[in-house]
Amino acid sequence: MLDPQVTAAIFSAGFAVTSAGLLAQTRAKRALATRCTQLEQQREADGTYTAALETEVRHLAEVTLPALVDVLARGHRGVPVPGLRQEQLAGTVVDHAHQAVRRWLQEAVAVTREQIGRAARSSVRDMIDEAQTGLHRCQLRVVEEMERHPDGTAYHQSLMNFDHLVTQSLHTLQRMRILTGSWPGLQRADCTVREVVESARGRISDYLRVSYTYEPRTGETWLEGRVVEPVTVALTELLSNAAAFSDGKVFVEVQAFQTGYCIVVDDGGLNMNAFQREEAARALGRREVLDVTTVKDTGQLGFAVIGRLAGEYGFSADVTSTSPYGGVRAVLRIPLELFGHGPTDEEMRAERDAAVSLAQQTSFPGAPPAAAGAAEVPLGVPAGTGGLPQRRRRSPIVAPPVPDGAPAPADDPDAFSAGLARLGRIIHDTEHDIPEGDRFHD
Template identity: 85%
Template sequence: MLDPQVTTAILGAGFAATSAGFFAQTRAKRRLAARCAGLEKQHAANGTHIATLETEVRHFAEVTMPALVDVLARGHRGVPVPGLSQEQLAGTVVDQAHQTVRRLLKEALAVTREQIGRAARSSVRDIIDEAQTGLHRCQMRVVEEMERHPDGTAYHQSLMNFDHLVTQSLHTLQRMRILTGSWPGLQRADCTVREIVESARGRINDYLRVSYTYEPRTGETWLEGRIVEPVTVALTELLSNATAFSDGKVFVEVQAFQTGYCIVVDDGGLNMNSFQREEAARQLGQREVLDVTTVQDTGQLGFAVIGRLAGEYGFAADVTSTSPYGGVRAVLRIPLELFGHGPTDEEIEVERHAATSLARQTPLPEGAPVPAGAADATPGEPTAPGGLPQRRRRAPISAATARDSAPAPADDPDAFSAGLAHLGRTIHDTENDSPEGDQPHD
């Protein structure tokens, strides 16, 4: 029989061992429960994080990307492009990835547009060069034919009308040349402001509605040849716009100011609202070539043409003022450094001698009056690159003569028909220059 003390010791040891096992098992269960709870929390957090990423990806694909396409591809101005839908993701890998996608999309569209635009502009310029050269040759033949026949005859008048149509077609081609990054396609010698106004006036349909207030002090100021054609094209666009959006007269006046001259065009038509003025100012300040992938209305490219020319040649245009007649006041500002001095006395004498020799070589029929432009005809007219004709210089009009003569009103059909031949010699690009003493019509 065991000793009671031994039995007690054995039982105590067993109880202690059993208790230790229970305690260890309880701790293990608690650790397992805590671990399970942690895993559950982590799973819940992962689920929330995944849901957050899914929401952000869906927002980028369904909201941000369409807005980017509207702005970058379709050219819709003013469309807001939203960023992250959840601010807590700012600066994270997700945000950086989205920024990378946006940058790559913008770069891809820019490269594609540039490639398409370059190919399209090159093709357009090639076509325009061929068509413009052909029209210039046609116009030269018309001018030569006009010089061989007296002014005022029905045949001469029909030639004038035909020449006017050719001039308008040439201006249309010039617009496209300029918008595709090329020069106007014509190099002219120094011209007076009066001749520029009359030339621009003759390139529009409703030229009879344009009333030019001529003053010798400003009208007989010479503009540098390099800038003559760009200013003429820009003024043509302003006159075309004024006559298209107004009825009645369009008034043109040249004003001198301290740093240059202004050609002011006033009409009494519909004025522009704030949005139209803002859009016009944007186009007048546009210096880049035409983006053929975003052109929406080809009928409203006049301001874009002026903007390109103004940025390239150093003058400025503004259409934000209201004319005294309630319409739009358009202003071309030409700085003094763009003005020239006209031909020298030696050049005048050489051209007069050449014109006299030519007149002697080509006698007129007996009894026929001498054409008004015969004294200023110049043989062997030089050509600019590409076979395009180039203007020659001639003597400036005498201011005394201009003051002594009374110009006929431009809105009088009979008076205008009598002087239409003189106007015709200044309204096209490749004609012989106006004769001395020819006066503009108010």
């Protein structure tokens, strides 16, 4: 029989072991329960994160990228491009990945657009070169035919009308050349501001509505030949715009200021609202070449042409003022450094002598004798021009005196036709019609 003390010790040891086991089991169950709770919370968090990722990816595909395409590819200004929809993802790998996708999309659109634009501009310039050369040769034939017939005849007037249409077509080609990154395609000698205004006037359809206030102090100022054609093209665009949005006269005046000259164009037609002025200022300040992938209306590229020329040659234009006649006042500012000195006295004397000599050689029976300095300078063909002539400057034409009792020019059809013929010769003789395709290449 066991000793009671031994029995008690055994029972005590067994109880201690059992208690320790139960305690360890309880602790294990509690740890397991805690772990299960943590796993459940992690599963819920993972489910929430997965749902956020799905929402964010759907938001990127359905909202962010379409808005980005509208802005980058379609050119819709003002379309907001949203960022992350789930704020808790900011700064995470997902945020960085989405930003990378946006950058790559932007670069892909820019590269594609540039490649398409470069190829399109090159093709357009090639086609314009050929068309411009053909029109110049056509114009040369017309001018040669006009020189063989007296002024004021119906045939001579029809040739002038045809020549005016060719001149307008050439201007259309010029504006496309400029917008595609090329130069106007003509190189001209130094010209007076008067000649520039008359040349620009002769390139629009409603040239009879343009009233130029001539002053010798400003009109006989010589503009450097390098910028004569760009300024003429820019002024043509302003005159065309003024004539298109008004019915009455378009007034042109040249004003001198401390650092240059302003050619002011006033019309009495429709004025521009604040939005249109903002758009016009943006177009006039744009210096880059035409983006053929975003052109919406080719009929509203005049301001873009002026902006491109202004940035390239150093003058400026502004259309934000109101004309005293109620329409738009357009101002073409030309700094002093773009003005030249004109021909020397020896050059002008030689040109007048050549003009008188040609007039004596080509005079026809019954024609009045040509006044000194009023005949045309012979059309020379310089070397390397592909056979196309280079027109030289000529002296201003002096109108013959009107005898007493003769009808006013406006009442005499023959005198009116002769006046139009003289205007046409002034316009043509101030230009060096040498197509770019036969002289230089970009």
